[in-house]
Amino acid sequence: xxxxxxxxxxxxxxxxxxxxxxxxxxxxxxxxxxxxxxxxxxxxxxxxxxxxxxxxxxxxxxxxxxxxxxxxxxxxxxxxxxxxxxxxxxxxxxxxxxxxxxxxxxxxxxxxxxxxxxxxxxxxxxxxxxxxxxxxxxxxxxxxxxxxxxxxxxx
Amino acid sequence: xxxxxxxxxxxxxxxxxxxxxxxxxxxxxxxxxxxxxxxxxxxxxxxxxxxxxxxxxxxxxxxxxxxxxxxxxxxxxxxxxxxxxxxxxxxxxxxxxxxxxxxxxxxxxxxxxxxxxxxxxxxxxxxxxxxxxxxxxxxxxxxxxxxxxxxxxxxxxxxxxxxxxxxxxxxxxxxxxxxxxxxxxxxxxxxxxxxxxxxxxxxxxxxxxxxxxxxxxxxxxxxxxxxxxxxxxxxxxxxxxxxxxxxxxxxxxxxxxxxxxxxxxxxxxxxxxxxxxxxxxxxxxxxxxxxxxxxxxxxxxxxxxxxxxxxxxxxxxxxxxxxxxxxxxxxxxxxxxxxxxxxxxxxxxxxxxxxxxxxxxxxxx
Numbered sequence: 001x002x003x004x005x006x007x008x009x010x011x012x013x014x015x016x017x018x019x020x021x022x023x024x025x026x027x028x029x030x031x032x033x034x035x036x037x038x039x040x041x042x043x044x045x046x047x048x049x050x051x052x053x054x055x056x057x058x059x060x061x062x063x064x065x066x067x068x069x070x071x072x073x074x075x076x077x078x079x080x081x082x083x084x085x086x087x088x089x090x091x092x093x094x095x096x097x098x099x100x101x102x103x104x105x106x107x108x109x110x111x112x113x114x115x116x117x118x119x120x121x122x123x124x125x126x127x128x129x130x131x132x133x134x135x136x137x138x139x140x141x142x143x144x145x146x147x148x149x150x151x152x153x154x155x
Numbered sequence: 156x157x158x159x160x161x162x163x164x165x166x167x168x169x170x171x172x173x174x175x176x177x178x179x180x181x182x183x184x185x186x187x188x189x190x191x192x193x194x195x196x197x198x199x200x201x202x203x204x205x206x207x208x209x210x211x212x213x214x215x216x217x218x219x220x221x222x223x224x225x226x227x228x229x230x231x232x233x234x235x236x237x238x239x240x241x242x243x244x245x246x247x248x249x250x251x252x253x254x255x256x257x258x259x260x261x262x263x264x265x266x267x268x269x270x271x272x273x274x275x276x277x278x279x280x281x282x283x284x285x286x287x288x289x290x291x292x293x294x295x296x297x298x299x300x301x302x303x304x305x306x307x308x309x310x311x312x313x314x315x316x317x318x319x320x321x322x323x324x325x326x327x328x329x330x331x332x333x334x335x336x337x338x339x340x341x342x343x344x345x346x347x348x349x350x351x352x353x354x355x356x357x358x359x360x361x362x363x364x365x366x367x368x369x370x371x372x373x374x375x376x377x378x379x380x381x382x383x384x385x386x387x388x389x390x391x392x393x394x395x396x397x398x399x400x401x402x403x404x405x406x407x408x409x410x411x412x413x414x415x416x417x418x419x420x421x422x423x424x425x426x427x428x429x430x431x432x433x434x435x436x437x438x439x440x441x442x443x444x445x446x447x448x449x450x451x452x453x454x455x456x457x458x459x460x461x462x463x464x465x466x467x468x469x470x471x472x473x474x475x476x477x478x479x480x481x482x483x484x485x486x487x488x489x490x491x492x493x494x495x496x497x498x499x500x501x502x503x504x505x506x507x508x509x510x511x512x513x514x515x516x517x518x519x520x
Contacts, residue, residue, distance in 0.1 A: 046329045046336065072428050077332065079428045095430070100448070100461065101311040102304050105430030116431040117308055118449045132460055134453035 051077060056152030062090065062144045070106025070113070073151065079103050080140060080151055085124055086111055090144065092151040093126045093137035104137070113137070181368065181391035186375045191261035192395075193402045194254050195279075195364070200403040201251035202357070204410065205289075208244040209346065216296070218342035220335030223298035224424040231421055242414035248290055250409065252440045255283050263478070263496050266489055267370035273479035275363040278356050280476045285353045290438060292345040298338060303425035305437050306341070307333045315461040334427070373489065436510060443506035444468060446513075471499075 054076030065071060070083040072095055081095040083106050093113070095103050102117035112129070113122040120131035126139045143150045156164070166172050183192060215234055217226040230237035259279065262268060268276035295306045310333065313323040329336035371386055379386045389395055423432075437445050444464070451460040474481070482492050 045326060046340075049330065051331075072430055074428050081430075097431075099453075100308040102308060102431040102435075103429065105433075116433045116435050117304060118445075128453065132448060132451060132453055134459060134461070 054153075056150055059092070059142075059149040059151045062147050062149050065090070065149070068108045068111065072103060072105075075140070075151065081106065081113065081137075082142070082149065082151065083113065083124065089124075090142040090149060091124055091126075092140040092142045093122075094140070095137075097133060098128065098135040098137065099131070099133040175392075177365075178392050178396075179390070181365075182388040183369050183391055183395040184371050184375070185387040185389050186371070188261075188265055188372055188375065191257075191265060192369055193399060194258040194261060196399045197254040197402055197406055198251055198258055199357075199361075200406050201247045201254060202353075204247045204407075205244065205251065206350070208240050208247065211240050212244055213346065218296070218339050220298060220338055220425075223296060223338055224421070227297045227421055231418075238418050239414055242417075242419045243410050245419035246410055246413040246417075248293065249438065249440075250406070250413075252286055252290060252438075255286050256440070259283055259475075260496065260500065262370075264493060265370065265372040266492075267372075268479040268482075269370070269484050270479075272363070272367055272370055275360060275367065276479050277476055278360040278363065280478070282353065282356050282360060283475075284472060285349060285356065287440070289345060289349055289353075290440070292341040292349065294438065295333075295338060295341050296345065297421060298425045299422035300425050300429065300432060301422050301435060303333060303427070304431045304435055306337065309437075310337075312461065312465050315459060315465050317462070332427070373486070439507065442510040443503040446506040446510040 057073065057075050057080075059073040059080075059082050065082065065084045067084055067088060068086040070081055072079045073082050073092075074080070075094070079095040081093050081104055083091045083093075085091065093104075097104050097115040097117065097120055099115065099118055099120050102115050104113050104115045104120070104122065106112075107114040110121070112124055113126070114120070115122075115131070115133070118132050120133040121129050122133065122137055123129050126137035128134070128136050139154060141152045141154050143152070183189075212230065215226055215230050215237070217223060227241065230241050232238075234240075262276065262279065291306075291309055295302045310324050310327045313327060314320040316323060325331060327337075327340075328334070329340040375386055436442065448461070448464055451464055453460050455463055478492075482488050
């Protein structure tokens with residue numbers, strides 16, 4: 001039996017030789033595992049897609065927004081909330097709740113902004129006033145030109 | 156070839172007889188808690204239903220933001236019995252969570268996690284987490300308003316983890332926001348990656364259950380030691396197997412009844428530029444966590460409230476997995492565990508009740 005002889009030689013051989021062979025075997029296994037795992041892990045992480053950052057959007061007709069009401073408008077790829085207060089002022093904020101990223105809404109009965117997911121409340125300056133939200137909503141600038149509402153990031 | 160010859164031919168090649176013989180010898184303890192032995196089998200039954208109905212749904216479902224909602228609508232309204240298949244898939248998922256939870260808590264209260272069943276417990280705990288992951292990933296697939304926001308909230312929670320949070324969120328969503336990329340990603344996880352892992356773990360779990368047999372609760376064991384009578388048992392074949400099959404039939408009837416009388420709703424198509432609707436809430440088994448998120452303020456003693464909840468959930472899940480290794484096998488430790496688990500159950504039940512009661516618009520501040 002050639003293999004028995006080989007095993008016996010291996011076992012009786014200097015520990016250094018067996019250790020070396022084991023190390024070689026380990027290195028081979030690590031190499032194979034690494035060459036499979038590395039590309040797979042890289043594949044699983046989605047590539048970063050650069051987005052044109054939106055500075056300002058046209059949010060429609062000013063006269064179409066009734067007193068004490070709000071509406072969601074796309075601000076690039078994210079939603080923004082446009083509010084016309086009971087006093088007639090226009091306000092705009094990021095509509096993404098700072099708690100867990102639901103989209104907020106304007107509550108005419110409360111006259112402020114509310115998130116339905118976990119009962120978060122924001123006043124008309126975007127400040128978090130009740131519930132779990134940890135930060136205020138980012139405020140945008142609203143300009144009215146020829147009855148067109150222009151929502152833009154604050155400089 | 157007669158059937159005898161066929162069996163002989165097959166028996167020589169596939170050792171069926173050995174397996175049947177082992178099952179014939181197998182016995183199941185019979186005592187006042189025996190009813191709890193059936194919940195693992197029930198969970199297995201619902202898992203089989205999920206694999207079967209899930210495979211059928213795949214024939215018509217289209218995993219893209221533009222087509223997902225419409226394809227589920229097509230299944231529900233145009234495909235013969237499509238409503239039945241989808242409703243059974245959705246209901247079975249829900250009932251499976253219930254039976255898996257019952258199975259977990261019964262194994263805990265009957266102390267079945269003890270030596271030598273630690274690995275059986277650990278594989279079962281991971282299977283429960285997998286079931287919840289199945290629920291979370293499958294929930295988004297119809298691409299409706301509820302599932303859209305549930306996925307936004309669920310993935311955003313990971314963002315509170317210090318350091319790697321934002322990376323995890325991007326990893327789960329397949330991008331910065333919940334988009335069609337998220338749908339495709341969760342679809343792949345739901346129908347390929349999770350089933351592969353679940354099948355392997357389930358194989359291990361079932362193998363270990365066969366290997367160790369059913370655990371006899373310490374109280375029953377103690378009783379039989381005191382009275383000097385061995386614990387009663389019934390043969391697995393045919394007694395226990397027939398009872399199991401009867402339970403499965405009841406499970407099937409339950410699913411058929413639920414699907415027929417309460418067909419699963421499809422809701423409104425997801426719109427990334429719409430507000431979260433009032434009264435939005437997750438599936439019942441996440442309600443207690445959802446209600447906790449509502450109560451915990453933005454910051455508790457200077458620590459981010461969301462982070463506290465996420466950390467508590469993580470620690471809870473970790474404790475569940477390693478339970479057999481942290482609870483010493485002594486009567487006192489077992490009693491402490493029972494009270495602790497009862498308190499956890501009571502907390503979950505209370506918050507679920509509060510969440511159910513607070514339907515609709517939610518209170519004003």
